[in-house]
Amino acid sequence: MPPAVPARWSWxxxxxxxxxxxxxxxxxxxxxxxxxxxxxxxxGGAFGAGVDAVEGIWINPAAxxxxxxxxxxxxxxxxxxxxxxxxxxxxxxxxxxxxxxxxQVGFSALGALDWDEQVGVVxxxxxxxxxxxLGMDLRSGGWQTTGLSHRSWSIDxxxxxxxxxxxxxxYLRLGWMIRDWWRxxxxxxxxxxxxxPRAFTLGVGLGGxxxxxxxxxxxxxxxxxxxxxxxxxxxxxxxxxxxxxxxxLNLDWMGGELGGGVGYRWGGWRFDFSYTYPLGPSGAFGGVxxxxxxxxxP
Amino acid sequence: MPWLPAWxxxxxxxxxRGCRAWLVLLGCGAFPCGADLRTTTLAGAADFAPAALAxxxxxxxxxxxxxxxxxxxxxxxxxxxxxEYGKKVPLSDGSVAIGGSEWISGTPNVFGRTFTVDLGxxxxxxxxxxxxGGTAQIQPEYFIRGYRLxxxxxxxxxxxxxxxxxxxxxxxxxxxTFDSTWSIVDELGKPVPRRGRYVKLTLIRQDRSNWVSxxxxxxxxxxxxxxxxxxxxxxxxxxxxxxxxSWQAGTPAGTQVRVLVxxxxxxxxxxxxxxxxxxxxxxxxxxxxxxxxVLETADPVITPxxxxxxxxxxxxxxxxxxxxxxxxxxARKGDETHVVYRVxxxxxxxxxGVELLELGMxxxxxxxxxxxxxxxxxxxxxxxxxxxxxSFGRPLRDSGVLEIAGKGLFLKxxxxxxxxxxxxxxxxxxxxxxxxxxxxxxxxxxxxxGIGLPPGxxxxxxxxxxxxxxxxxxxxxxxxxVGNLQQPTEVSLEIFSLGGTKVRRLSQIGGARAYHxxxxxxxxxxxxxAPGLYLYKVRVDAEDxxxxxxxxxxxxx
Numbered sequence: 001m002p003p004a005v006p007a008r009w010s011w012x013x014x015x016x017x018x019x020x021x022x023x024x025x026x027x028x029x030x031x032x033x034x035x036x037x038x039x040x041x042x043x044g045g046a047f048g049a050g051v052d053a054v055e056g057i058w059i060n061p062a063a064x065x066x067x068x069x070x071x072x073x074x075x076x077x078x079x080x081x082x083x084x085x086x087x088x089x090x091x092x093x094x095x096x097x098x099x100x101x102x103x104q105v106g107f108s109a110l111g112a113l114d115w116d117e118q119v120g121v122v123x124x125x126x127x128x129x130x131x132x133x134l135g136m137d138l139r140s141g142g143w144q145t146t147g148l149s150h151r152s153w154s155i156d157x158x159x160x161x162x163x164x165x166x167x168x169x170x171y172l173r174l175g176w177m178i179r180d181w182w183r184x185x186x187x188x189x190x191x192x193x194x195x196x197p198r199a200f201t202l203g204v205g206l207g208g209x210x211x212x213x214x215x216x217x218x219x220x221x222x223x224x225x226x227x228x229x230x231x232x233x234x235x236x237x238x239x240x241x242x243x244x245x246x247x248x249l250n251l252d253w254m255g256g257e258l259g260g261g262v263g264y265r266w267g268g269w270r271f272d273f274s275y276t277y278p279l280g281p282s283g284a285f286g287g288v289x290x291x292x293x294x295x296x297x298p
Numbered sequence: 299m300p301w302l303p304a305w306x307x308x309x310x311x312x313x314x315r316g317c318r319a320w321l322v323l324l325g326c327g328a329f330p331c332g333a334d335l336r337t338t339t340l341a342g343a344a345d346f347a348p349a350a351l352a353x354x355x356x357x358x359x360x361x362x363x364x365x366x367x368x369x370x371x372x373x374x375x376x377x378x379x380x381x382e383y384g385k386k387v388p389l390s391d392g393s394v395a396i397g398g399s400e401w402i403s404g405t406p407n408v409f410g411r412t413f414t415v416d417l418g419x420x421x422x423x424x425x426x427x428x429x430x431g432g433t434a435q436i437q438p439e440y441f442i443r444g445y446r447l448x449x450x451x452x453x454x455x456x457x458x459x460x461x462x463x464x465x466x467x468x469x470x471x472x473x474x475t476f477d478s479t480w481s482i483v484d485e486l487g488k489p490v491p492r493r494g495r496y497v498k499l500t501l502i503r504q505d506r507s508n509w510v511s512x513x514x515x516x517x518x519x520x521x522x523x524x525x526x527x528x529x530x531x532x533x534x535x536x537x538x539x540x541x542x543x544s545w546q547a548g549t550p551a552g553t554q555v556r557v558l559v560x561x562x563x564x565x566x567x568x569x570x571x572x573x574x575x576x577x578x579x580x581x582x583x584x585x586x587x588x589x590x591x592v593l594e595t596a597d598p599v600i601t602p603x604x605x606x607x608x609x610x611x612x613x614x615x616x617x618x619x620x621x622x623x624x625x626x627x628x629a630r631k632g633d634e635t636h637v638v639y640r641v642x643x644x645x646x647x648x649x650x651g652v653e654l655l656e657l658g659m660x661x662x663x664x665x666x667x668x669x670x671x672x673x674x675x676x677x678x679x680x681x682x683x684x685x686x687x688x689s690f691g692r693p694l695r696d697s698g699v700l701e702i703a704g705k706g707l708f709l710k711x712x713x714x715x716x717x718x719x720x721x722x723x724x725x726x727x728x729x730x731x732x733x734x735x736x737x738x739x740x741x742x743x744x745x746x747x748g749i750g751l752p753p754g755x756x757x758x759x760x761x762x763x764x765x766x767x768x769x770x771x772x773x774x775x776x777x778x779x780v781g782n783l784q785q786p787t788e789v790s791l792e793i794f795s796l797g798g799t800k801v802r803r804l805s806q807i808g809g810a811r812a813y814h815x816x817x818x819x820x821x822x823x824x825x826x827x828a829p830g831l832y833l834y835k836v837r838v839d840a841e842d843x844x845x846x847x848x849x850x851x852x853x854x855x
Contacts, residue, residue, distance in 0.1 A: 115831045187829055
């Protein structure tokens with residue numbers, strides 16, 4: 001267990017959290033929707049500082065750097081059921097403890113009328129210090145439509161910093177990611193303008209045994225997205241947890257969404273469900289239900 | 299000359315354009331001799347004096363303004379008066395008779411009772427008078443002993459400002475002219491008008507020995523009438539093609555001027571008047587015009603001022619007579635229907651001839667025949683404007699019947715399809731295209747009656763091509779039909795990324811018709827969007843109804 005946060009740091013950490021909260025919001029690009037799991041979605045997408053969860057592979061390459069057990073999970077989504085031709089999304093993820101770190105492998109497939117999209121990701125993360133873990137992944141995204149297809153590549157970087165116990169009950173963890181740090185064009189013609197914009201994300205996780213709060217701030221293509229989520233175990237119902245979360249775009253609720261969900265852990269099995277609803281005009285497309293099933297080897 | 303009205307008319311020489319010199323030199327050449335656009339300008343007291351005036355007056359400088367309120371105009375007469383319970387009371391009928399037209403408290407407990415007069419709009423209130431009822435005129439002790447008069451504006455109806463107050467009134471009437479408590483007075487001690495729409499009378503003294511009898515509340519104001527109009531006629535030296543109508547007026551904030559016209563002697567509602575410069579929209583040729591100038595103000599102390607009305611007219615016609623009609627006279631709503639539009643042309647040797655034709659509806663033209671023989675033509679339908687323009691290779695100079703066959707979409711109960719004809723030669727001579735509007739043929743009608751159930755507010759949306767490449771196809775087209783819409787409203791298209799971020803919004807204001815919106819693949823900031831699956835939403839917000847359609851689109855390149 002890392003040591004407690006030094007006293008002289010605490011005000012800096014508080015200031016950082018405050019700054020993250022008031023800093024302006026972000027989301028853009030093809031392959032924008034990937035295999036993000038139900039737990040992440042229920043927390044408003046705030047999982048930058050989330051660790052030791054198989055669905056973290058879609059968020060932070062270092063999320064499973066300290067993973068010590070084999071685990072696997074699947075996610076199934078019907079996007080925007082209000083559409084007449086709603087796309088469906090299915091994903092599979094695997095985490096394996098390998099040479100002092102964690103290997104992450106994931107595959108996500110999105111299918112819609114006249115459009116198919118796949119994302120494959122292979123990443124590795126490992127602790128480089130008792131407090132710090134770093135990770136990197138390689139993503140390959142391919143799309144196909146009538147008469148045209150293309151595959152693009154990108155590299156993401158990430159890290160987790162274990163700040164430690166802020167007080168007797170609360171533990172602080174920070175995460176950072178650079179999504180699409182290196183990337184190729186998503187256009188079949190190779191047009192440079194079709195490169196996905198880089199995304200910089202800072203995540204904060206503050207929690208104890210039964211509850212945690214997660215906040216992410218992501219900056220991409222001149223827009224800032226603020227994401228926040230709260231997770232709590234249900235007292236008296238072992239293994240059951242409830243989640244609430246939401247996001248705003250450029251501090252405008254009309255560009256964000258609200259979400260909630262429930263999770264249940266039974267032995268090595270984990271079942272998660274989430275429902276997210278866009279707050280802005282895209283609410284006309286309907287809310288999104290996600291179902292995830294995971295297993296961790298005891 | 300018999301066509302001249304009795305009153306004075308001025309043909310402004312600076313606005314009269316004669317035959318072009320080169321035409322004269324060419325002996326009029328290919329164009330009809332005498333092709334000259336003229337302008338009749340009406341301005342000043344002399345021009346407007348013979349017209350019928352109602353609540354307007356002509357200033358010595360020739361400007362037309364709203365008539366100032368007469369000092370003895372009771373603004374409250376006939377207006378609504380409500381008591382504190384919202385119940386109507388008879389205190390603005392101008393009568394003080396015993397019984398039905400007076401208000402009697404029925405109890406001496408009158409403290410705090412109120413009467414609010416709604417003047418309908420903000421007025422400059424200069425005097426308030428409360429007249430005793432018939433009962434109080436016989437027994438003066440039944441009149442109010444203490445009162446407060448207040449006013450509030452339309453914008454802030456709850457903010458009451460004091461006009462006058464008396465806690466011990468022993469006069470037989472309340473009249474603020476003699477009431478020193480009027481809150482704002484000028485240096486001469488004269489009441490300064492208080493702007494307000496609502497005037498409230500509150501009884502602030504309870505006299506246990508008496509009841510209260512009120513007869514009438516009278517409110518007098520300064521400023522101007524709220525609306526006035528002037529109606530007149532002007533004549534032309536024979537049948538002419540009326541052209542551009544323009545007018546000059548000063549319309550400070552809160553005021554407006556509307557100009558309505560129609561052909562002289564026509565038994566139809568006056569038309570036109572929305573803009574300060576546009577073509578005469580009625581059937582032509584005309585021998586004269588009847589005009590109506592309507593001045594309105596929402597501000598009690600400001601009046602619009604009308605300067606002049608100018609009417610272009612051309613004694614040379616495009617055709618002597620043009621009549622339109624359509625077959626069939628009924629169409630099923632929401633279905634594309636084949637129609638044949640007949641245009642009866644009577645063209646004289648001195649006329650320009652028909653080179654252009656405009657139908658007041660978007661039609662997909664399939665064939666045009668003149669007296670049964672096929673004609674060469676070009677056509678363009680404008681869904682947004684709801685019109686179809688046809689041009690012929692050469693001017694039609696012979697009388698006959700044009701038949702225009704095509705397909706159209708009918709959505710309303712009644713769809714009128716007026717027709718107008720034009721001439722490039724006229725446009726070249728006069729500097730603008732002066733359409734000659736046709737009349738409806740007595741042998742038929744140009745109105746198609748829609749039958750069947752109205753289509754839904756918004757049809758399915760056709761998106762093509764799919765996938766869309768901004769490099770190959772340049773534009774992604776969204777086609778849909780808005781039906782069952784009574785008033786023009788906003789029709790919007792929004793495009794979202796799959797993550798729900800809005801990337802582009804397009805909109806049009808329009809009525810029930812087919813819509814065709816195009817998107818170039820760029821976001822709101824002009825950046826080309828990356829390949830991917832995107833979402834769209836088409837939305838129509840009618841007054842009492844709304845509809846939207848959603849779907850996906852594919853950008854690939």
